[in-house]
Amino acid sequence: MxxxxxxxxxxxxxxxxxxxxxxxxxxxxxxxxxxxxxxxHRTYSANSTITLSCDIPEDAGTDYRLQYTNILASRVQTAVAQANTHSLIEKTAEKLGIDSSEIISIAGEQVLSAPVVKITVQTQSAGRAAEISDTAAQILADGIAQQFPSPKLTATLTDKAQPAKASxxxxxxxxxxxxxxxxxxxxxxxxxxxxxxGDRSVRNTRFAEEALKIDLLGEIPHSGGREAKEDAFRRIRAAALHKLDNAACIVVESVSDGDEGAETAAGLAVSLARTGKRVLLADGDLREPKFAGMFQLKPKRTFNDVLSGTCGLTDAVAEVKGVPGLSVVCGAKAEESPADLFAKGFANFAVEAKKLCDYLIVYAPSSTRYPDAENLAAASEAVILNVKYGSTSYVALRDALRRTTEAGGNVAGFVVASV
Known part of the structure; x- marks a missing residue:
């Protein structure tokens, strides 16, 4: 990890x-x-204000005049309290002939310390907001005036509500x-x-390189088109040739299923052929052969036949059109264990192949699932491990390196596909 x-x-x-x-x-x-x-749901508000005042009798004494402010203040507080009751909502709705549910709330508050009460209405109806506010203020004003007849209280709707704009x-x-x-x-x-x-796959290639003490030979991009991938294989070719020195028999080993190892082997073979070298590419996946379909070949003889000794190598070689110098030995589904076939015949196959070509590239399927790669490793001169970015686990790469080395393979490095 x-x-x-x-x-x-x-x-x-x-x-x-x-x-x-x-x-x-x-x-x-x-x-x-x-x-x-x-x-x-959008809500709309409207404000109306009522102003309260008390008449002072002409014959009122000095004490009464001094208490006027307190009397008026108590009337204002009563009006504020009544404005915040649910009964005002019901009275307003009844007078307007609407359902009380259309009125979300009615609230009252004293404006600073003045004998002024501001009524605030919340409703979902933009068109009725001002009407509801003015009606509630008028009902409150009439009610408070009737409630305090002496000294006579006057409650006046002084500021009517402005119509709300529908948003x-x-x-x-x-x-x-x-x-x-x-x-x-x-x-x-x-x-x-x-x-x-939470990802345990190979992502940080430099970390894998340092931790496993194995060289990173290159990365194949996930996107960028054909040209970007061909350039990636040119870089891999340069790194591989430097690392492999004079190695001519190279096994490209898939670490796990679906890691595009066959594409890596084919890309490396094509890149080597474009340098003017003779390259033989062999399909070592004898369970699900890849190269016949990839290069649109219909071979009469296959890798299986050569390994079992039923035909010579030259009978199974097919030239690839459009890529001078590249030949392919296609695989077929084997009736017996592919690992046993490799153990019996691959060493002789490699010797014969070197007489026909400069480089032999052999693809081996998932070493996590099958023992095929280990049985190819000892008879090859170098092994390149192939992993897929964000898919092949770090543990699988580590185990493949250990198994291949223990089988006698010379691991030259690893390639990361679909970066």
Whole structure:
């Protein structure tokens, strides 16, 4: 298992999954926009004010005049209290002939220390907001005036409510969509970090190189087109030739299933042939042969026949059109164990092949599942391990290195596909 995660690995993960990333962000944005239409309702408010005053009798004494302020203040507090009761909502709805559920709330408060009460109405109806506010204020004013006949209390609706402007649903939907997209972004970032931190596959190739003391020969890009992949194989070719020195028989070993080892072997063979060398590519997957379909060949004789001694090597060799210098020995599904076939006949095959070509490239299927690669290793001059970025586990690479070395193979390095 890798012990650390670099920023470049995090960026690489999001670059590889940017389509999925974009889909998640869009889905969350659209979902929140639709939910805003269904679940969230816009509210509108309106304000009206009433002013209270008490008449002072002409024959009122000095003490009464001094208490006037306190008397008026108590009336204002009573009005505020009554404004905040549910009964005012019911009375307002009844007078307007509407359902009380249309009125979300009615609240009252004293404006600073003045004998003024502000009525605030909350409703979902923009067109009725001002009407409801003025009606509630008038009902409160009439009720408080009747409640305190002496000294005579006057309550007047002084400031009527301004009509509320209906807001467009588009702005609400847009805001909800933006918030949803941000939520989707954050969720996917967290998901990505969890995936990276919990990933035990080969991602940090330099870490694997240093930990296992094995050379990284190159990386094959996941995207970038044919030219980018051909350039990657040119780099692998240069690194391999330097590392392999005079080795002519090379086994490209898949560490695990689906790691594109056959493509790596074929790409390396084509790249070597383009240097003017004679290259023979042999399909060592005798369970699910790859190269006949890859190069559109229909061989009469196969690798199996050569290994079992039923035909000579030259009878099984097929030239590849369009790639001068490249020949292929195709495989077929074996009736007996492929590992046994390799153990019996591969050493002789390699000797004969070297007489016909400059380089022999043999593909071996998953060493995690099959013992084929170990039975090819000792008779070859070098082994290149192939892993797939983000798929092949670090433990599988370590075990493949150990098994191949123990079988007598000379591991030259490893290649990482689909980076």
């Amino acid at each position: 890798e012990l650390f995660v670099s920023f470049s690995e995090i960026m690489h993960f999001f670059k590889r999954t940017w389509i999925r990333f974009l889909v998640v962000v869009i889905v969350f944005g659209v979902a929140c926009s639709l939910l805003s239409l269904k679940l969230f 467009s649903s588009k702005s609400a939907v847009l805001k909800a969509g933006i918030l949803g997209a941000i939520l989707g972004f954050l969720i996917y970032v967290i998901y990505g970090l969890i995936c990276i931190l």
